[in-house]
Amino acid sequence: MKLISTFIIGLIFGIGITVGGMANPAKVINFFDVAGTWDPSLLLVMVSALVVTAVGYYFVLKRPHPVFEDVFSLPAAKQIDLPLIAGSTAFGVGWGITGFCPGGSIPALGLAIPDPFIFVGSMIVGITLAKFLRGRNAFKTVKTHN
Template identity: 60%
Template sequence: MRLIASYISGLIFGIGISISGMANPAKVLNFFDIAGTWDPSLIFVMGGALIVTFIGYRFVLRRPAPTFETSFKLPTRSDLDLPLIGGSALFGVGWGIAGFCPGGALPALGTGRSEVIIFTVALLAGIFAAKALQRFAASRAAAA
């Protein structure tokens, strides 16, 4: 049942991303081009997502536990550190350059377009590089 719920959630997310245009890098890049061909329509997509999240979290977190887990997996840290700020900045710059974010690129993989595949490969390479860098930094800290 957990697998079916995950599939349905992913399907709804992917359809929403596709319908909203978030899987189209030209639409996303036009959103960032304020001085040129600005397309403000993604403000409504993001605003809608914020409203749903705001209401949804309050509704869901009233429950003692999720339906298919024993507890909620929520962040425990609230501080701002260099990895968080740097990662956020890198995410934003990458989104602005490529026109894709992971949430928009993964549903767009179904199109088979080369730029989506290249972005996804680069995304995965970045994830593995970040993990390797974290392991390296942890081993250096442990040795010191």
């Protein structure tokens, strides 16, 4: 049942990303082009996602535990550190240059064009490199203002 619910949730997410235009790199790049061909329609998609997430967290976290697990798996870190800044920067630069974010790139694989495959491959390399560097303690924690 856990596998089936995971599949259904992923399918709904992929359909939402696709219908919202987040799997279309041209639409995403136009959203970032505020001085040119700005397309504000993705702002509605992002705000809608934030509202749904906030409502979902409000109700779900009132439960004693998740449906298929014993405890909720929530991030414990509260500080802004170098890995967070580096990851956020890589995410933003990659999204702005390619028009793909990780969530939008997976459904875009179904388009059978090379761009999302290149992006996902590069993303996997980046994740692997980050894990390697973290394992070698290359990222030292740098505390900044919260």
